[in-house]
Amino acid sequence: MLRRVKRSTTLALVLSPVGVLLLAVVRLLIVSDYDENTALAIVHSGGYVNTLLGSVIPLVPILMPYLALLLLYLGQTVAALLALAATVLISPATVTGTAALSIARHDWDAIGGGDGRRHALLIILAAAFGLLLLAELAGSGLRVSARSVGTAAVVALVPPVVFLYPVTVGNSSTYTGLLTQPWLPAESITLATHRVVTGYVLDSDQDWTEVLLAGNRTVARYRTGQVVARAACQVAGAGQRRPLLPLIAARSRLPACVTAPPP
């Protein structure tokens, strides 16, 4: 009805420093198992900037599909399409691309099925939608029409997004695992006492090595001289999923981390 001819379309809210900072704090608390002292120890050891970037960057693939839906709803069609493309390329999905296609084909068959009354209803609705869209195209142009269709597409995209990129509370979802996973590489650390601990090295100098233990999420300090060996490893449940369209076919395989009781 009323608009600026030249208007800014910045996503100020999503990209504002306050929003990014809040995201970083929330994720830091999740990684620290909701313990403020551990969170502060991580920030102290890793540095503020590293912690901020480290905690936010891994959230991008998780939030991307939902950001795409939000952008579509807000009428930012081009930004939403870019977010959807990024989702397909980087967000870890619950199934592979081939399996997703197979499920889509099965769902398409289900959508095309049903009795004559359902088909008639679909035809009537499609005709009404088509006529309204044509009128809008002729009256308001492609940009406004694309925005209207994009907003309506949220309904069609909710089921596949929820199925492929579920965020659930508890341990049932890969996304929960990704959220609780620190941004540092997991390492198996062998000590001089022949004990092996699994954790994330927050800081290390010639005197001390600070480790966020993977098991109970507490910060342990070892004398650097006591650390005999360090090797990157794969924590169970982390990094198991791939995006729908992975650009790199090969997967790096790390040895599984040793689960040891806390000291």
Next chain:
Amino acid sequence: MKAGLVPAAAYKYMTARETPAICERLHPARLLPRAVTAAGALLSAVALEPAVSGHGWVELAVWLITGWFFLSLARAVLDRFSTYLVVTRWRIFLCSGSGVTWTASLADVKDIRVIRSPAGRIAGFGTLILDPAHVAIDYVPYPEQMYVEMLGLIHPDPPELD
């Protein structure tokens, strides 16, 4: 336009010394974007029903979002009855049930343009663009008459041309 002919919904926002030159509802075509969204959402929800039925809250979410789009359309329909574009000798404003949603002084408007889409020419609406602020008012009914009347208010004494 006589003050008595101005709807109460618009008149209550005018001062005693203001005389309305134009007071019009916006064209019903402004409901089209929301209608397209609602129709598209309903089509998607009905089409997806066999695929999402039995999936608990996913099915609920699909229908809730569709319902939200229809509520939004209903609100726009109701809004249309109380939304007016009013032009007086010193200002132009849009008012609706929620108040005066936009206003501009006519002294700040140096020029005005009118644009009509193909459907606008058939259905009788257009877009007025107020310069130099580059503010566009879409779905204006009788756009040519509006343009001429507003131009007359902006430039009451145009320079004589040879």
